[in-house]
Amino acid sequence: MFHWERQARQREQQLAELEKEVVEKSSSLESLHRQLHGTTQQLEETRKRQAELKLTEGELSRHLVTPPRAKCVTHMVEEEEPADAGRAVAELQKKNEDLLEQLHTQKQLQKDLQTQLHESQRICAQLRTQILVYEGEMARAQGHLEAEMQNLEEEKNRVIEEAFIRAESEMKAVHENLAGVRLNLLSLQPALRTLTLDYNLLKRQVQDFPFMLDQAITQAKQEICQVISEVSSTNQELLRKYKREMNLRKKCHNELVRLRGNIRVFCRVRPISQEEQDSVDARTMLSFDSDDDAVLYLSNKGRVMKFELDKVFPPPASQEEVFQEVQSLVTSCIDGFNVCIFAYGQTGSGKTYTMEGIEDNPGINQRALRLLFSEVLEKAPDWDYTITVSMVEIYNESLRNLLGDSLSDRLDIKMNPDGSGQLYVPGLTEFTVQSPEDINRVFELGHMNRATACTNLNEHSSRKLNLVDLAGSERIAKSGAEGNRLREAQCINKSLSALGDVINALRGKHSHVPFRNSRLTYLLQDSLSGDSKTLMMVQVRERLLVGR
Numbered sequence: 001m002f003h004w005e006r007q008a009r010q011r012e013q014q015l016a017e018l019e020k021e022v023v024e025k026s027s028s029l030e031s032l033h034r035q036l037h038g039t040t041q042q043l044e045e046t047r048k049r050q051a052e053l054k055l056t057e058g059e060l061s062r063h064l065v066t067p068p069r070a071k072c073v074t075h076m077v078e079e080e081e082p083a084d085a086g087r088a089v090a091e092l093q094k095k096n097e098d099l100l101e102q103l104h105t106q107k108q109l110q111k112d113l114q115t116q117l118h119e120s121q122r123i124c125a126q127l128r129t130q131i132l133v134y135e136g137e138m139a140r141a142q143g144h145l146e147a148e149m150q151n152l153e154e155e156k157n158r159v160i161e162e163a164f165i166r167a168e169s170e171m172k173a174v175h176e177n178l179a180g181v182r183l184n185l186l187s188l189q190p191a192l193r194t195l196t197l198d199y200n201l202l203k204r205q206v207q208d209f210p211f212m213l214d215q216a217i218t219q220a221k222q223e224i225c226q227v228i229s230e231v232s233s234t235n236q237e238l239l240r241k242y243k244r245e246m247n248l249r250k251k252c253h254n255e256l257v258r259l260r261g262n263i264r265v266f267c268r269v270r271p272i273s274q275e276e277q278d279s280v281d282a283r284t285m286l287s288f289d290s291d292d293d294a295v296l297y298l299s300n301k302g303r304v305m306k307f308e309l310d311k312v313f314p315p316p317a318s319q320e321e322v323f324q325e326v327q328s329l330v331t332s333c334i335d336g337f338n339v340c341i342f343a344y345g346q347t348g349s350g351k352t353y354t355m356e357g358i359e360d361n362p363g364i365n366q367r368a369l370r371l372l373f374s375e376v377l378e379k380a381p382d383w384d385y386t387i388t389v390s391m392v393e394i395y396n397e398s399l400r401n402l403l404g405d406s407l408s409d410r411l412d413i414k415m416n417p418d419g420s421g422q423l424y425v426p427g428l429t430e431f432t433v434q435s436p437e438d439i440n441r442v443f444e445l446g447h448m449n450r451a452t453a454c455t456n457l458n459e460h461s462s463r464k465l466n467l468v469d470l471a472g473s474e475r476i477a478k479s480g481a482e483g484n485r486l487r488e489a490q491c492i493n494k495s496l497s498a499l500g501d502v503i504n505a506l507r508g509k510h511s512h513v514p515f516r517n518s519r520l521t522y523l524l525q526d527s528l529s530g531d532s533k534t535l536m537m538v539q540v541r542e543r544l545l546v547g548r
């Protein structure tokens, strides 16, 4: 609803109220008029009665002021009858008294009427004044009403005019919009036609889609089946080739091993540390051939000795470089060879450094285990591997089960009853491991009980990777020990010299190899002979130290 419409309604209401008020005032004026008329009539009557009373009063006075007449009556009565005259005088006197009383009453009445008249006149005057006030009010209300009506009329006209102007401009805008929309509609029509065509096309395609999808799926299934059967036959072929290649590789390797010998001897020369600089023996010195990494020269008191080995690592050689030369040996364990790696050398020559390494620069053991597991993981989809670990200590020519419950039990080496011709250690505890971390945990357990130990990693129970940590060789001569320590030194001596003898016999391809001369060589027999591969890392210091 517009503002002006609301205003007009309000004004109309006000007008109606004012009109009602005027009607009420008119009716009250009318009743006042009636009242005035009644009062005026009453006044007239009172006046008349007053006049009448005056008249009566006059007559009465006349009667009363004419005693001679009464006297005359009396005289006449006296003349006629003196007793009756007395009575008549008394009656007249009585009548006179009554009349006087009536006069008095009339006077009182007149006084009352006069009072009433004054009162009526006062009320009349009041009413007139009120009428005048009302009339004035009415005139004012009328004027106000007229002015209001005039205002309302003007307001109405103004509002109507404004609304009309607004409606006109809105109408104009709507017309303009309409024209624009019409124009748009015209330009959209071709696009709409194209869209409708596209929509119909799409609709047809959607209707056809399930059928096409079914067709495509069936075709894809057929193609997939065909590809799968192709891949499967290719796989079969590849597997066949792979196995043939594996056999070929093994044969080639065997041939290579046969040609190079299955025992390889590397030499690692460790640098002299800062603390050792002062005790270096100036008369002895090691040197290398830059063209041949398998030769080592030792100058001692002017004499030069040449040593030929499979590989020589000079002092700057890193753990990584050393392992690169060793890793093919580790992986051949997966190919089905028994492998044995051990470091041999004087105390402090770097055996532990090469085999174990240090925490942030691991040696052969840790690197070999990681390589072994990564290789196994790679082959896992096609092959089943189980890796078990056992730890044995050869101490004073006795075998101790380092992972067993009871360390006091002595183990023995026996021929395997499975007819494989391989040796085994009955009762030796084995742990199945899934990762190098597992092995390290097992090592920790074994290391707590060892003095010198041999670690044995089994794969399929017939293939072994032996990582051997030997005691330092010079303890034999330098220990100066007695009793138990002496027996320990003698045993170490025996083991190491037996190992030396076995390596010598194997390198020299002797017909007899004295494996049984020590527990160590007997235990490692399978890993040192036949299809096995052995690496002996000879550890030496760059310079001899005085007093050693």
Ligand SMILES: Nc1ncnc2c1ncn2[C@@H]1O[C@H](COP(=O)(O)OP(=O)(O)OP(=O)(O)O)[C@@H](O)[C@H]1O
Pocket (backbone or CB within 6 Å): 269, 270, 271, 315, 345, 346, 347, 348, 349, 350, 351, 352, 353, 354, 471, 472, 473, 539
């Ligand atoms: N190639 C090398 N480069 C740097 N430091 C080395 C190297 N080899 C060994 N060392 C250091 O020489 C010291 C002795 O080495 P290590 O303990 O490995 O000798 P070891 O032969 O195992 O002795 P032991 O027979 O007494 O067990 C260690 O401090 C080691 O870190």
